[in-house]
Amino acid sequence: MARLKVKLSRNLRRAILQGQPWVYKEACVPPAEAVDMAQLAQVSDNKGELAWAIYDPHAPLSLRILSTEKFPPHKDFLEARFAQALRLRQHLKAANTNAYRLFNGEGDLLPGLVCDVYGSTAVLQFDGRGPKEFWDRESIGQWLLKNLDCTSVIEKNRRNADRTIEHVAGEMLPGNEVVVQENGVKFKVNLEKGQKTGFFLDQRENRQYVRNISAGKSVLNLFSYTGGFSIYAGLGQARRVASLDISQGAIDSAIENWALNELPPAKHEGLCLDVFEYLRGEPEPWDHILVDPPSMSHSEQQKSLAITKYIEIFAAAARRVKEGGELSLSSCSSHVSFEDFFHIIDESLSQSRRRGQIVRISGQGPDHPFPHACREMRYLKFVHLILN
Numbered sequence: 063m064a065r066l067k068v069k070l071s072r073n074l075r076r077a078i079l080q081g082q083p084w085v086y087k088e089a090c091v092p093p094a095e096a097v098d099m100a101q102l103a104q105v106s107d108n109k110g111e112l113a114w115a116i117y118d119p120h121a122p123l124s125l126r127i128l129s130t131e132k133f134p135p136h137k138d139f140l141e142a143r144f145a146q147a148l149r150l151r152q153h154l155k156a157a158n159t160n161a162y163r164l165f166n167g168e169g170d171l172l173p174g175l176v177c178d179v180y181g182s183t184a185v186l187q188f189d190g191r192g193p194k195e196f197w198d199r200e201s202i203g204q205w206l207l208k209n210l211d212c213t214s215v216i217e218k219n220r221r222n223a224d225r226t227i228e229h230v231a232g233e234m235l236p237g238n239e240v241v242v243q244e245n246g247v248k249f250k251v252n253l254e255k256g257q258k259t260g261f262f263l264d265q266r267e268n269r270q271y272v273r274n275i276s277a278g279k280s281v282l283n284l285f286s287y288t289g290g291f292s293i294y295a296g297l298g299q300a301r302r303v304a305s306l307d308i309s310q311g312a313i314d315s316a317i318e319n320w321a322l323n324e325l326p327p328a329k330h331e332g333l334c335l336d337v338f339e340y341l342r343g344e345p346e347p348w349d350h351i352l353v354d355p356p357s358m359s360h361s362e363q364q365k366s367l368a369i370t371k372y373i374e375i376f377a378a379a380a381r382r383v384k385e386g387g388e389l390s391l392s393s394c395s396s397h398v399s400f401e402d403f404f405h406i407i408d409e410s411l412s413q414s415r416r417r418g419q420i421v422r423i424s425g426q427g428p429d430h431p432f433p434h435a436c437r438e439m440r441y442l443k444f445v446h447l448i449l450n
Contacts, residue, residue: 065134066103068093068117068125078105078113078127081435083168085115085125093117100192102134116173118192126173126193137201143171144205151429158246162429163263164210169431169439177206178259180251181242184210185259186217186230203231218259227254241322245270247293248322250315257287257356264426265290265354265392268444271422272352272390273298275446279349279388282306284337284379289316291352296325306333306340341378350388353379357395365397369406372398376410383449389418396441403443411449418447 072089074082085105093103103117105125114134115125129135147170154162165177167189174193178185184206188194203215215231227238238254244266251260272281272291276298283292286305293316295303305316313332320330333340337355353376358368376391383389391410393403411418425442432439 066093066095066097066101066117068103068105068115070105070107070112073107075107075109075112077435079130081433083127083171083173083433083436084123085127087122087124090124100195102128102196104134116192116196118190118196120191123190123192126168128171128173140172141205144202145209146170147172148209150431154429159244159266161242161244161249161251161261161263162266163427164206164429166430166432167439168433168436175202176259177202178263179210179212180240180253180260182211182213183235183240183253184212184215185227185253186215187220187259188217189220199230207232216253218253245273247297249288249290249293249319250322251288252315255311262287262290262394264394264430264442265444266427266429268390268392268424269294271424271446272350275388276300276350282348282351282382284341284351284353284375285355286316287312287354289319291354292316292330293319293323293325295350296320296330297323300329302329302331304331304333306335306337308334308336310334338375338378341375341382345382347384348382348387349384350390351379351383352390352392354390354392354394357393362397365402368395368398369402372406373409373413376406377413380410380414380416380449383416385450387449388446389449390444390446392442392444394442396438398443400440400443403445407445407447416449418449420445420447422446 069091071091097119100118103115105113105115113127114129115127147165151162160181163178165172165175167174167176174189175197176187186199206212206215214233214235217228217230219226239250239252241250253260269290273294276295279300280302281295281300283305286292286307289305292303292305307313313334317332358371380389424444425440
């Protein structure tokens with residue numbers, strides 16, 4: 063069977079051999095033949111054969127490197143990668159956790175393929191049309207059923223406005239909601255309507271950190287979604303917690319998750335409000351404010367505006383923190399680097415006339431690995447400060 067061959071027009075040999083997984087369209091010589099579906103391609107340059115990759119004819123990201131081995135990757139080769147990803151997550155099960163990311167795309171040498179596990183359900187997601195065409199979701203589903211304690215595998219369409227889910231393998235889901243545990247903390251997750259594959263699994267370690275520092279404090283969780291940080295603060299013996307989000311559905315879920323963990327109803331308040339309007343209102347001081355907004359930059363062109371918005375909201379939040387209180391800031395935008403984020407923090411504190419002492423810098427959890435040669439995949443930023 064003839065294989066698609068793609069030649070590089072730029073010298074990227076060293077970068078690819080070091081682990082860079084992405085090659086964009088402008089660095090490739092267009093294939094001689096017309097290609098209408100993503101497929102395996104043999105990549106070469108002026109020095110000869112170099113790698114095997116997923117060739118995507120639909121997107122600016124033309125090549126996602128699969129392997130630099132001499133022979134093409136086959137089913138056993140890819141399943142060995144699945145098994146390695148599973149071994150990397152074994153420690154999570156010992157921590158009363160049954161919700162985690164199993165496959166993190168390029169971070170697990172499985173480009174464009176995401177799999178999140180929620181108890182007995184595995185959720186597949188593909189990073190665009192090309193990976194969806196390339197990966198055999200049915201065979202992946204069978205591998206998951208065989209190797210995990212899963213009874214159902216579904217796919218969640220990543221860019222579908224309705225966030226529809228499709229059955230892939232195993233049992234049909236009786237509904238779209240599941241109850242999972244994370245560090246022993248319970249959450250009800252809506253796999254169809256929820257963000258990402260249902261929940262922000264990447265903040266697990268940061269939520270646990272908040273639990274450890276919340277005793278006796280008043281905690282305001284802005285852009286609270288379904289209350290992840292709020293529940294952890296409550297379990298950490300915070301004296302008062304407020305969850306604030308513009309979505310009533312998210313607030314209802316936060317209240318439900320609070321009750322699910324048998325926390326005192328009187329210690330939690332759900333506020334369905336616009337965060338910007340709330341912070342522009344009458345100031346109320348808090349011991350600890352968490353600000354984890356949705357991504358404000360989905361492209362490099364939106365970055366400048368996103369930075370302005372981050373500064374505005376972070377500065378407004380800083381003004382609401384008590385003297386000697388705490389401010390936790392986060393961003394999930396991959397187009398905003400850690401360097402950008404520190405600039406945002408500097409400017410935010412300057413505008414709010416506050417000074418900060420940084421006590422924690424972190425990002426996504428260990429089930430969200432990234433290649434050392436592709437630090438763009440270190441997308442999540444979390445910084446905890448003491449303000450004076």
